[in-house]
Amino acid sequence: MSKAISTAALTLVTTDECHLCEHxxxxxxxxxxxxxxxxVDSAEARALVIRGIPLAFLPVLTDGERVVAFGRFSKKRLQxxxxx
Numbered sequence: 198m199s200k201a202i203s204t205a206a207l208t209l210v211t212t213d214e215c216h217l218c219e220h221x222x223x224x225x226x227x228x229x230x231x232x233x234x235x236x237v238d239s240a241e242a243r244a245l246v247i248r249g250i251p252l253a254f255l256p257v258l259t260d261g262e263r264v265v266a267f268g269r270f271s272k273k274r275l276q277x278x279x280x281x
Contacts, residue, residue, distance in 0.1 A: 207232035207265065210242050210257040217269055221256040224270040228281060232258060 209225070209232040211218040225232055235241045237252055246252055250259050251267075258266040258275075265278050275281075 206260050208241075208245070208259050208261065209234045210237055210245065210252055210255060210259065211235075212237045212255050215255060218256045221258065221266075221270045224272050224275060225258075227272060228275060228279070230275070230279065230281075 207230065209218075209221060211221070211234055213236075237255055242252060245259060245261070248261075250257070250261075250264060254268045256267065256270070257264055258270070266275055
């Protein structure tokens with residue numbers, strides 16, 4: 198069983214005009230999960246990459262230590278990953 202993640206510490210890395218990013222917002226909203234959003238070209242995103250968080254397939258949802266979800270978000274998988 199996966200360890201529950203505090204949703205208060207989640208960061209969503211996105212980019213402009215990204216249909217997968219829009220889908221990620223919809224999935225997170227459906228689950229009632231709030232995540233702080235940053236853009237992939239921000240200094241914060243660069244800091245995540247330096248810490249080892251891959252941002253190759255946007256959007257990326259991270260807790261700052263690992264990738265929780267990326268690309269096309271799955272409601273079922275996020276529920277499992279977040280312990281919802």
